[in-house]
Structures are given as C-alpha cells and as structure tokens.
Amino acid sequence: MISTNIDYDRPGAQFGTLRLPNSVHRSAYGHIAIPVAVFVNGSGPTVLLTGGVHGDEYEGPVALSRLAREIDVADVNGRIIILPTLNHPAFVAGTRTSPTDGINLNRTFPGKQDGTATEMIAHYVTTELLPRTDCLIDLHAGGSSLQYMPALLAPRWSDPDKTARTEALVAAFAAENVIYFDSVRALSGEDRVLGNYANRHNVDFLTGEFGGGSTVNVAGLAVAERGVRGVLAHLGILPTRLPPAGPVRRLVMDDPGLFAFADRRGYFEPKFVLGQSLEAGALAGLIHDIDIPWADPVPVHFRAGGVAMCIRTYSLVEAGDCLGHLATVLPT
Ligand SMILES: [Zn+2]
Numbered sequence: 438m439i440s441t442n443i444d445y446d447r448p449g450a451q452f453g454t455l456r457l458p459n460s461v462h463r464s465a466y467g468h469i470a471i472p473v474a475v476f477v478n479g480s481g482p483t484v485l486l487t488g489g490v491h492g493d494e495y496e497g498p499v500a501l502s503r504l505a506r507e508i509d510v511a512d513v514n515g516r517i518i519i520l521p522t523l524n525h526p527a528f529v530a531g532t533r534t535s536p537t538d539g540i541n542l543n544r545t546f547p548g549k550q551d552g553t554a555t556e557m558i559a560h561y562v563t564t565e566l567l568p569r570t571d572c573l574i575d576l577h578a579g580g581s582s583l584q585y586m587p588a589l590l591a592p593r594w595s596d597p598d599k600t601a602r603t604e605a606l607v608a609a610f611a612a613e614n615v616i617y618f619d620s621v622r623a624l625s626g627e628d629r630v631l632g633n634y635a636n637r638h639n640v641d642f643l644t645g646e647f648g649g650g651s652t653v654n655v656a657g658l659a660v661a662e663r664g665v666r667g668v669l670a671h672l673g674i675l676p677t678r679l680p681p682a683g684p685v686r687r688l689v690m691d692d693p694g695l696f697a698f699a700d701r702r703g704y705f706e707p708k709f710v711l712g713q714s715l716e717a718g719a720l721a722g723l724i725h726d727i728d729i730p731w732a733d734p735v736p737v738h739f740r741a742g743g744v745a746m747c748i749r750t751y752s753l754v755e756a757g758d759c760l761g762h763l764a765t766v767l768p769t
Contacts, residue, residue, distance in 0.1 A: 697739050
C-alpha cells in the first residue's frame with residue numbers, strides 16, 4: 438500500500454518519501470511521510486542503510502542523515518538507499534513501538550500488504566527494498582530502556598562463502614567490539630526479524646547496537662559512521678580514506694546465563710558497569726522494595742561470566758524486565 442516519489446533506478450541523488458496511507462480525522466487524504474534518500478550512479482552493488490527501526494534510537498538516524506547530506510553522487514559507483522527513520526511514526530513519537538498500532542517493526546517481518554502501519558512498512562521492505570539490495574546495514578541502539586557498549590553485530594553462518602563475505606564486511610566496518618549472533622532470530626527466539634528476511638533474499642547483513650538510553654552515544658555514533666563508510670569503501674561504492682582499524686574483540690552471547698532478568702517489581706540498583714568483566718555467579722544488582730524501603734533488597738546474579746555489554750536504564754522494574762547482559766569473549 439506504500440507508494441513513493443523515488444525512482445530507484447534513476448541516476449542521480451533523490452530525496453523523497455515513502456507514503457504510508459493515513460486517512461484520519463485531521464487529514465482525510467493524508468499519508469505518513471517516511472524520509473528516503475537514494476543515490477544512483479554506475480554499475481556497482483546496492484547498499485540499503487536503515488536507522489530508526491525502533492523509534493527511540495538516535496545514533497542510526499544521526500549517522501545516516503549526515504551521510505546522506507555528505508554524499509556527492511558523482512563519487513558513487515552503485516546505489517545507496519538510505520532510510521534514517523524507517524519506522525517514522527515511532528520515531529516521531531520517540532517510542533520503540535509504533536503509536537499507530539503498538540507493534541515492534543523488528544518483530545513484524547515479512548509484514549502484510551493490507552496490514553497495520555508497521556506491517557505495511559515491513560511488507561514494503563520485504564517486497565520492494567530487499568529484492569533490490571546486495572548488502573543491508575541496520576543501525577540500532579538500546580533505545581529508552583537499555584544502554585549498550587557500542588558493538589557491531591555480525592551473523593554467524595555455517596556456509597563458508599557467507600562466512601567469508603561477512604568477515605570481509607566486519608573487517609571493513611572496523612568496530613572494536615563485534616558480537617557474533619544468530620541473525621535470523623531475535624534473542625527471544627522468534628524469527629519475524631529483518632535479518633531473517635535479509636537472509637531469505639540473499640542480502641548480506643550487518644546490524645549493531647551503538648548506544649541507547651534515548652540519547653546519542655558519542656563514541657557509538659563514531660563507530661557507526663566509520664563503519665558504514667568502511668563498508669561502502671570495501672564494496673567499491675564510495676571511495677573514502679579511513680583511519681586504520683584497531684584491535685577487534687570478538688564476542689558471543691550463546692549462554693542464557695549471560696542475561697539477568699528481574700523476578701519481581703521494585704527499583705534496581707546495578708552492581709556492574711558497561712565494559713566490566715564479571716565471573717559466573719557475579720552480582721548483577723539489587724532489587725529494592727518500592728513500598729518497604731527497609732526490607733532487604735533481593736540480589737540478582739549473572740549465572741555465566743563475561744563482559745558487560747548492556748545495562749538497563751530505567752531503575753523501576755517489573756518481573757521479566759532485562760536488567761542487562763554480558764557477552765563471552767572468543768579467544769583470538
Ligand atoms: Zn533497536
């Protein structure tokens with residue numbers, strides 16, 4: 438149902454919108470305008486760059502809108518499609534999920550042509566953008582409720598060709614922290630995620646968590662900006678002189694014991710900081726009783742050991758809230 442004033446095949450730079458039908462009381466013939474920029478020149482590959490899949494993450498939108506302002510299409514060999522705020526209704530509201538339907542875009546793929554606003558966005562990505570794309574970089578952060586150590590997330594494959602292509606992209610991105618993960622499933626196990634449909638369309642895929650906490654992580658933004666430029670240079674789409682890559686720390690988060698969850702409501706006092714190395718069984722923090730301040734707080738532990746990559750920002754917790762997680766460092 439989404440139309441656009443962009444022609445994906447027309448050479449040159451175009452700044453336009455995806456038009457999501459939105460006939461409402463204050464706007465009878467209106468649409469939600471999702472910003473999109475496209476740069477076409479020469480015969481190189483197509484890269485799709487997305488931010489704002491979750492509307493309360495800002496490093497991606499900052500990085501991608503700046504890139505779009507800076508690209509000289511004469512330098513491009515191939516096609517660059519940039520959507521800094523893919524879930525634009527959620528971005529306008531500053532929320533992870535869309536205010537139009539309450540849905541999380543990254544649990545909605547492949548979407549639905551005649552579905553809700555978020556389902557239509559997912560459907561457009563699946564049917565119009567992924568078939569045109571060779572490589573997708575989807576920039577994320579922890580959003581309002583989580584803060585991340587900036588980290589690239591790279592898929593793990595059993596196929597050696599895919600592994601080699603991914604490793605070349607990881608090297609080009611040059612992030613200090615690389616978490617290898619199962620890109621076809623969310624941490625919860627469900628597979629309605631963008632990475633799954635990128636894979637089904639044979640699109641090379643990188644994502645990452647570059648900060649969070651409803652703000653812009655300055656260090657994470659720099660990692661993301663350098664990384665996207667590095668991949669564009671690696672694919673021969675945009676020539677850029679980049680600083681040499683530093684040492685890389687490779688991590689995985691396979692063990693459920695790396696995650697700490699609240700088992701009751703209360704307010705959380707963390708006992709770790711991002712980047713800290715913790716042993717298995719280490720104290721993650723204390724959950725204090727809201728109504729009885731002198732009640733002994735309840736400890737929460739990490740059952741497995743690793744480096745702290747993620748911490749909850751909101752102190753108030755309910756049973757089931759993620760308090761943070763660690764990742765295990767792979768031997769070099
Ligand atoms: Zn996100």
